[in-house]
Amino acid sequence: MGESWVEPLVSMALSAVGTVASGALSGAGGEMGRRTSERLCGLLSRARTEDGGAGTGSGDGEQQPTLPVTESEQLAATLRLMEVARRYPEFARDLAEWVREASWLAPRALPAVAHGASRPQMLPPATAVFTDRxxxxxxxxxxxxxxxxxxxxxxxxxxxxxxxxxxxxxxxxxxxxxxxxxxxxxxxxxxxxxxxxxxxxxxxxxxxxxxxxxxxxxxxxxxxxxxxxxxxxxxxxxxxxxxxxxxxxxxxxxxxxxxxxxxxxxxxxxxxxxxxxxxxxxxxxxLRPLSTADSVLLLRRVAGSERAAAPDAVVQAVARAAGGVPLALCTTGAGLAVREHLPWERVARQLSERIHGQGGDAVPSGSIDDPSGSADPVRHAQDVSYGELTPECAAFYRALAVWAWPTVTVMCAAQAADVKEDQARVLLEQLARVHLLEEVGEERYRFHDLARAHARELAMAEDGHGRMSAGVRRVAVAHLRCAAEADFRVMPLRWRLGAAYRGLVLPEDRDPADGKHALAELRRERENLAAVIRAADHHGFDDLVWQLCEAMWGLHLLLGFHAQWIDTHLLGVEAARRCAAEFGDRRAVGRMLVQLAFGYMGAGRADDAEEALAQAVGADEACGHHRGQASAVEALGLLHLKRWRYAEAQQCFEEAREILGRIRERDDGWEDLPRATALLEHHIGRAQTKQRHFEAALTRLNDALVRFRTLPDGRDAYNEGRVYMSLGELHLEAGDADLARVSLDKAVKAMETAGAGLQLADVFESRARCHRVSDRPAQAAEDLRTAAVHYEENGDRTGAERIRAELAEPEA
CATH class of the missing domain: 3.40.50.300 (P-loop containing nucleotide triphosphate hydrolases)
Structure with a gap:
């Protein structure tokens, strides 16, 4: 193979190495992503062998490559692959095939001209009273x-x-x-x-x-x-x-x-x-203030034509008092619109008193833009509108401002003000009508930040820190309850610590799509949940901070948002540590560190993830929490597995299994023990397969299979299928395509029973490889066509396109 054929691979290979390494840590790409990562490991191992045993990828002289995580490691790995490809045509062909396969893992932009392309229209509604500009x-x-x-x-x-x-x-x-x-x-x-x-x-x-x-x-x-x-x-x-x-x-x-x-x-x-x-x-x-003429026009538009006409001089006085600032004009006009008996003259007088510091009820105030408050027309208009509220609505207004919630829902408002939700709906609408709140969605509102600053200052003066803090706690407790219920519906089999999960059960007639609906609920409240965590942390509610983080596990694991994941869980770790020092649940520290580690993995920060997991192991060991310690050691093993450190991974899984053996009846984790042990047996078998210890791996995988079939609460078809898939890989790597195909036949049945559509697609794709190795092109093509159908039916358009491209290759 000539040099001209190899050179174009350089940039493509570097991009592929980066994509695969990132996906290996985060789990992106599923089974196909894992296999592509392991094929890269194989190529780097071959490159080391061809080079006479020199170090690869990691740059630290190890005999086996490790996942290249940093940009410098990825560049070094790519240059090593290209160097060997230039000298060995067969290696170059294998590398080119791997690059082609890995390119499908990269997130693909959908051109605007493509069929089905998204043309988002994300604009919020425009105001109907827009004036000038x-x-x-x-x-x-x-x-x-x-x-x-x-x-x-x-x-x-x-x-x-x-x-x-x-x-x-x-x-x-x-x-x-x-x-x-x-x-x-x-x-x-x-x-x-x-x-x-x-x-x-x-x-x-x-x-x-x-x-x-x-x-x-x-x-x-x-x-x-x-x-x-x-x-x-x-x-x-x-x-x-x-x-x-x-x-x-x-x-x-x-x-x-x-x-x-x-x-x-x-x-x-x-x-x-x-x-x-x-x-x-x-x-x-x-942008400058509106002219007096445009201010008058905006005021009249907001106040509405139903009001009795007012002398131009009075309306102009109100407009001048509002300083030509649209928010002040809209707030003032909205107050006039909803109080038809409120005279323009009274509003003009109230604004004048505010401006000149007259009137015993004047509230000293400032703003972000004018700290002195002496000429803040927005604040003056808000003071006037606030003064016209009923005592009940005024208290409600203040209560909503205890924290900068991204949006205010009915539940949030009711808890903040300690009122019933029906009452909260009425009061929210009252505040929206006078322009102290803005409705941004169905039963979802938002403060202008100046209005929230106004309400918060009043709350601090009239209610005090104690009432405000109590409101934050009620909001946090309500969000924790809802988030835990939704998270439980998303991932019901996961073991949990937080008290919010106690007593939760799934209905027998549960809708198969309920988990997806629950995940959508969590996603809708994602930004509010993060704000609740920050508010609870600010007010010292450590018990709620870490439990809220635990309740966002399903959301973050399945949908990402890694920046928020890491930021909130750093707070969760510190909150759990403070709780542990003050008679709280010491087990929470390890739990938070494990969840933080997975956030680091998703963001490609492997070393940070390893450090967090090491701390988690130590924290759980220190408090004697065997289930948590085993989980942390298992997670560390999974990280090693992702980074191709197979011997270290096996050691972690075996250590985790030994820790599980210390759990006694009535200990935390006892009921979860059979399934946890079965999972570890599967992990050990996978790690042994990657080290080519096929006989030992076969024993472990068969043991895992038996354990999943005999779980006390019934067999686990999904994980049975996963073990059969691992057995298929083992036999294929050992050179026995027929035995691999037998295992994958059983995996098909298990995944059909479990209703796992994407995994079923992957099984058919794996079985197609067995057919190719056995020189059965027709059967391979049939399995690939079936895999494409399952990818399409389960929303993985890229997977379907990749399979169809593979089917078309022999004809090209």
Missing amino acids: EDVIEWITALLDDADPIPGAPTIAALTGPGGIGKTAVAVRCAYALRERFPDGVLFVDLAGASSGAALPPSDVLARFLERLGVPPAKVPGDEARQRDLYRDCMADRRMMVVLDNAHADAQVIPLLPASPGCLVLVTSRQRLGRLVAEHGAHPRI
Whole structure:
């Protein structure tokens, strides 16, 4: 094979090594991803042999390669593979085949022109009372018309100004006015940038955007760099608008910029985004207050035509008092709209008293934009609206502001204010009518951050820390209860510690799709749950912090969101440690560390994961929690297995099995013991297979099979199928394709019984390999066609495409 054939493989091989290594740690790609990783291990081992035993991949002189995790390790591994490929044609062919197979694991962008391509329309509703700002639309239109497209550079418009000046309303109005120019869709996100603590991390936003662009959640990379690369792939050659509202800083925005000249990016922020302008060519524009004439027009629109006409001079006085700030004008107008007997003159007088510090009920206040509070029209308008609330509604308003919840649900509001949900619904609607809350979805509301700051300041003055803290605890307890119930429905077989899981049972007539519905419920509340964890941590409710983290296990394990996973679980670890020092559940420390470790794995941080698991082992050993210690040692073994450290993995699994043997009746984990032991036997057999200890592995796998068949609560068809799949791999690696096929025949029946569609597809794909080895091309093709059908039926479009491409190869 000539040099010209090999050279194009270099960049493709480097990309494939990175994709496979990342997927091996996170579990992305399922069984196909695992096999592709193990094939890479085999290629690197062959490269070492061909090179006369020199070290590979890890760069540390080990005789066996380890998974190349860092960029430098991946580059070294790729260069070693290419060096050997240049000298050995057969190795080059095998490498090219592996690269082709691995390329299917990379998350694939769906072009806008493709059939079924996603064209998201994520804009929130525009306000019906929008006034003025037509000059901003004209300005952005001129930017688009006059722009000389630069490859890789979108048009960026940055709207800045103080809180309440109407930046969001302007951006949304402009987006609706211009969206016909962007046929591939509109992405929108509120970056929650009023403070650095509340601001959304780019990784969370990228994950959300990628899903709306057609990337399945399971295919979204765990680390921000790969998310950003995939996002730009998805946006390439598209004509889309991206609205990034309420940015805190340049660093929050820059990773979200597409690299397509056909895109428009609208950014709003209270801050001047200097890097965005200097380095990315953003066009800045500062929004100013409305003129008095436009302020009067907006006031009259919001107040409504049903009100009796008022003298122009009085309305102008109200408009001037609102300072031309749209939020103040809307708040004032909404109060007039819902109180038809409230005279304009009274509102003008109240605002004047606030401005000039008159009236015994004036509330000293400041704002983010004017700390002195002496000329804050938004605060003055809010003070007036608050003064018109009933005592019950005023207390409710204050209670909602105990924390910066991303959205306020009926449940959250009821718990925060300690009222019934029916009452909370009525009060939420009252606050929305006077513009102190905004309805953003069905029974879902949001504060403008200035309104929340106003309500929180009142709460601190009138209710005190004790009542506010009690409200946070009620909200946290309610969210924990709901999250634990949903998590239990998602993964009912997992052992748990938290008291919130006690007594939970599944109904006998459970809907087969109930787990998916529960996962969707958790996903809808994901950002609120993270906020609840931070609020509980801030108020010192350590017992709730770690239990909330435990209740988000199914959500994070199945859907990712690794930045949030790691951030919340770091809080969970520290909360569990404080609990352990204060007579709390000492077992929680190990539990939190294990869950944190899996978050690190998903983000590609293997060393951090290993350190967390080592700490978990020590924590569980120190408190004598055998079930937790075994689980932590098992997880460490699984990490070693993913990193190709097969002997270390086997040692961990055997140690975990020995620890399980210390559990006695009535000890924690006793009921889970038979299934846990069966899983470990399976793990040991897999590790032995990878070390080519086939006879010992066969014994272990057969033992695991018997154990799964004889579980006290009934046989586990799914895990029986998994063991049969491992037996198939063992026999195939040992060179006996016929015995492999017999095992895979049984795996087919087991997965059909378990209803595991994706795993069934993988079994048929594995059996096709047996047929090819045995020179049965017709049977291999038939199994591949069946596998493609199962992938398609179970939502894995990429898997189906990969199989069909493989079927088409002999004809090419």
